[in-house]
Amino acid sequence: MIWMITGGARSGKSSYGQQLALSFSDSPIYLATARHWDGDFEKRIERHRNDRDERWTLWEEEKNIAQLAIDNRVVMIDCATLWLTNFFVDNQYDIDLCLRLAKQQIDELTQKVGTFIFITNELGMGVHAETPIGRKFTDLQGWVNQYLAAKAQKVTLMVSGIPVLIKNEEK
Template identity: 35%
Template structure:
């Protein structure tokens, strides 16, 4: 089974591309959401995304415990879409979890799974250098996470303006 990693900037079309690819891969699909509705705007955004996905998707919320979720859901035999690793990383850092340990565990999990898995992440390193130390730590951690996940995935695409560019596979 294929592990596919989709990178791009905000509103680049990467989630739409990942959804389309996952829908082509199988009838039974799980959407693993890492976002949390911490304010009204985010709650509205999450609700809109659920409607946009439509029928055929089962949503599992995993803002922090992505690894256990992936392990449990992989056994169910469904296509898995994780959206997105950027929010997961932000959640890990906010809760002071060990990002390197979590990244290692995620890569081991992806390497061993026998399911189609689609992962979405932001490419945050193309812009300006963040002004704050926290912003720079996050940018660096995101870059390292993206590199590690790209290494274990079979297919890697960069999406810009809704257009995919195949980088690997």
């Protein structure tokens, strides 16, 4: 099963995803996709680490999430936005290539058996990006979110800490 949780910054996506994962498993995997960019980002990563207890197994993978041995597990992928950022930077902002690579990873992952909870940002609801690169990334994120939402059985939109189920298809 794929469950996508989307929303704005600080909307409660990760907290809700963690609660959800723990409702499915006593030992879920937290798949962190963040790159350790700088000291400020290290603080953000540390805050997320402190939100989890000993029941969680931490795996870190910047791009190749489908290659991990995660069959029959509950996996929270946090987050698709940072995951896409890694593709975007490594491929010199080529959104066509990044979109193809991301879709390939998603397709391979959906062939596995398990529960996959994707955390992602709904960038298109925010302010218009000022730079051409920012607008390209917003497009990329929007297209990947649409692709994930189409594949997902459940999609939740987080609004001010409140989960709003916007797609519910049982398989």
